[in-house]
Amino acid sequence: GVRGGAAAEWCSKHFHTKLLPRLSAHITYWSDAAVRDLLGSILEELDSQLLQQPGCCWEGVSVAVALAMGGRLAVATLGSIRALLMLPDGSRQVLGEAHHAGNASELQRFEAVGGESLVPPAEGGPEGNQSLGPPLPLGKRVARPREWEALEGQSTEAEVNRILIGTSDAFATLCLEPGDDATFADSKA
Structure with a gap:
């Protein structure tokens, strides 16, 4: 969470209580657009309800949701988070977009709903000025980082890639056992 863990x-306690009833109420095929709308509406509803909660209305949270449906995987990200898909051949694929002011499409979306960027993207590059460290979040003020948080000047994706490249067993590093499937992962949760 941002500025605390209550949000x-x-x-985490309320997302699945909204998702599961809606998924089970619709027993036919879910189109990609319907899944996108479903996840978007749940995140908007959670955001609205979160603002009403005493003790966590001033906090923030980043969300990554991976929904496996048959042979399809839907991923939704919101905030300062990315999803990384590990393929059987050991390669990785980043899922989702960067939600910060250095991403031109995200900055345009944010400004269209009345937001104001803290720092405009640097001239000459869609990813902004990365030489100054991690990209700043969208918003009117910068929250002071916690002193225990390491600011290494690289993105989360770069840090995860560095860790996974340095290991001989990516699944062990991610605390998964070979052959883990969704039902086994669910039983661990």
Whole structure:
């Protein structure tokens, strides 16, 4: 969470209570657009309800949702988070977009709903000025980082890639056992 963990805890307890009833109410094929709309509406509803919660309305949370449906995988990200898909051949694929002011399409979306960027993207590059460290979040003020958080000047994706490249077993590094499937992962949760 941002500025505390209450918002993250609240969202983790309430997301599935909204998702599962809606998924089970619709027993036919879910189109990609319907899945996108479903996840978007749930995140908007959680955001609205979170603002009403005492003790966590001033906090924030980043969300990554991966929904496996048959042979399809839908991923939704919101905030300062990315999803990384590990393929059987050992390669990786980043899923989702960067939600910060250095991403031109995200900056345009943010400004269209009345937001104001703290720092405009640097001239000559769609990813902004990365030489100054991690990209700044969208918003009117910068929250002071916690002193225990390491600011290494690289993106989360770069840090995860560095860790996974340095290991001989990516699944062990991610605390998965070979052959883990969704039902086994669910039983661990």
